[in-house]
Amino acid sequence: MRRTALALAAALPLAFAAQAADKVKVGFISTLSGPNAAIGVDIRDGFNLAVKLAGGKLGGLPAEVIVADDQLNPDVAKQNADRMVKRDRVDFVTGTVFSNVVLAIAPQVIESKTFFIGPNAGPAQYTGAQCNPYFFSSSWPSEAYSEAAGQYVTQRGFKSVVFLAPNYQGGKDAANGFKRYFKGKLAEEMYTKLGQLDYAAELAQIRAAKPDALYVFLPGGMGVNFIKQFVASGMSKDIQLVVPLWGSDQDIIRAVGDPMLGLFSLGHWTIDLDNAANRKFVAEFEKAYKRLPTGYAASGYDTGLLLDAAIRKVKGKIEDKEALRAAIKSADFKSVRGDFKFGANQFPVQNYYLQAITKNADGRIVHKTVGTVLTARGDAYVQDCKMK
């Protein structure tokens, strides 16, 4: 009896080692319930689509995707991350939507030498001195969209601009990014409560400030409310509203409808980008889920492609972390966003596009690429990253 137990104990680690090589486990922690669930659902659907199109595999290894809902609660996310790293022994953790959740779970994930791939929020902390070999972002550095907005507003020759964002870290990051590239005068810098519903007071102040343009950094439901109220106030004729892609994406278009037309946004991906990978992604996404993909979904899909390419490059030997890291970093795949590579801090270096919101041929409201605002842009903190 004791001998059997011993034999079992001896065999167990072997069994685990063998298992690690014949499949890949991905821990997917995302916001899948509550008012912001649409974002997490889109990232998940995009990622799952990439796995599905690769025949349920990533880089030739059968893929097991373990999905958990973080409820936009850092504590819940930490419990999930703990379980995935210790019990499920996942090889990658991804899926996370919000920066506060990323900051809560990334430390324990990277400490266990599990790769963290951020498919959405890329907190500025990890782009600079805190950069880490196990931390990748497959989306954008957190200030980049606002940098592109600042550059666009400067190019257009707008002299007086109002900036509006929620009063939290993401909003401050946006202000930093915007001011880095905006050369004119910031007529007013306004911060609102996170989750504010009504913007009548701010709209009245904006009307009084008489700016040429307005850059608004309001995610999810906040953006829906603001855009509806801005259009109803009649100011949209005199003031150009500029928003990040995710402040105007399909989730918001579905809620706002026609008032979205005529807005300008900035993003790292547009639904109409003309490359083979993107055409395939948009068509397959719509076929699978009966709706148009968002930038979130594109990012989730790209994360799937990134892992697929990296695992293929190391020929499925994902236990060799150094080789796997080099393979991820080489980003040897055709991204739906076109040109894409990682900087020294393992954050994307990519183009940012100007997009107009218009109706397409079949009458649906979509983004249309108008031009490239920033080319091969990384971030402002990469020089502080001393990692080799």
Add this chain to the structure above:
Amino acid sequence: MSGILLLEQSLNGLQFGLMLFLLAAGLTLVFGIMDMINLAHGSLYMVGAFLAATFVDLTGSFWLAVALALAGTALVGMALEVSVLRRLYARDHLSQVLATFALILVANETVRIVWGPQLPLAAPPALAGPVEIVPGLQYSSYRLVIIAVGLAVAAALYFAIARTRVGMLVRAGASNREMAVAMGVNIKRLFTIVFGCAAALCAVAGAMLGPILAVQVGMGENILILAFVVIVIGGIGSIRGALVGALLVGVVDTMGRAFLPHLLRQFLRADLAGALGPALASILIYVLMAAILFWKPQGLFPARG
């Protein structure tokens, strides 16, 4: 210039306050008369908005849709009262909080299954743009209509409570429930009616706010907190308190957000004022609530003596 700004911000405060009143009136009646904490009140507001969006799609008329949503939500509210909430009246507040919190989760997921995460709802085209009220002040015509509807509902509610028989029973129930029962009031039926009315008020708020706010799953939770602040300020069970409390919260919140950052800039360094202003403006109504409770622990107009 600044006079016009002040006028515009006052209208904003009034409009926000009146919509809060519609939610708070129902909440305070349910809380005051039935002694029932109903966290799912916000879910009825969400259902009202989703029903309105659906009916706009079906009928093509905004106002018909509002009326249908009102009736539909009242039915949903009464069905909820008869099937679930009735069993909770005898329980303590903790059980009520737990049960109605569960109802929020159920309602959110049900709405997501039936309608999806969000629906578009636009103002009627005639009201989509701004109007010039006084020279130099363009104001959203839809917001003016919200103010008018809010005032009309407040007046109708006042009449119903002060002048009708059901209103008398409601007042009796709010000030002393046991005595009302002892005097032969059919309290079961009264509760169902009150709950239906509360749901209808939620639907008016949801449908009217739909065109300026997002009609999405979870929309009720954000506004519910404000509604609770209002009824605590106004005095639980008092409609008059709910009206005064709602207008106070609406005006203080709007004015705080509009003018506090500028005011602070007069006294403090720019960076300090920039950091402090928005933070202070967003807690202003809670400061107001704390101050009122300090001097009037029962709220401004307590229903019970």
